[in-house]
Amino acid sequence: MHDTADDADDGAEDAGRSAAGRRGAGELEAAVLEVLQEAGSALSPGEVRDRVGAPLAYTTVVTILSRLHAKGVLDRHKAGRAYRYAPVSDPPGLAARRMARVLDGEADREAVLARFVSALSDRDEQLLRRMLDGHPGGAEPPA
Numbered sequence: 001m002h003d004t005a006d007d008a009d010d011g012a013e014d015a016g017r018s019a020a021g022r023r024g025a026g027e028l029e030a031a032v033l034e035v036l037q038e039a040g041s042a043l044s045p046g047e048v049r050d051r052v053g054a055p056l057a058y059t060t061v062v063t064i065l066s067r068l069h070a071k072g073v074l075d076r077h078k079a080g081r082a083y084r085y086a087p088v089s090d091p092p093g094l095a096a097r098r099m100a101r102v103l104d105g106e107a108d109r110e111a112v113l114a115r116f117v118s119a120l121s122d123r124d125e126q127l128l129r130r131m132l133d134g135h136p137g138g139a140e141p142p143a
Contacts, residue, residue, distance in 0.1 A: 031052050031054070035052055042085055044082050
């Protein structure tokens with residue numbers, strides 16, 4: 001799970017870095033975001049670095065956190081000389097934000113939504129219909 005605006009660029013960057021034995025930016029962002037999701041509270045860059053489980057420079061972690069904050073994925077607040085970071089949402093909320101950003105970037109929203117819905121599986125289409133009919137979480141309506 002990662003929330004990047006430049007997925008295509010990350011893929012090219014990942015390919016170049018993996019050849020050198022290093023993880024790409026998208027993979028590192030996903031690892032950092034996972035650490036923050038699991039933490040349940042805001043973490044400092046040093047705490048994130050300690051929990052990622054890979055040898056990363058402090059400055060690398062700060063860069064990743066700053067990028068995720070700039071993308072609107074993380075909140076941050078000042079704590080002493082550093083910031084503490086926390087996700088703005090849970091994983092489903094972050095996925096919904098990515099979907100909304102893609103939709104916002106398209107001129108013909110109706111066409112994009114129509115194509116999206118037409119590509120859904122029957123099960124997902126029924127779930128979406130139940131949700132749109134006002135049944136929270138797509139629960140079956142009472143009999």
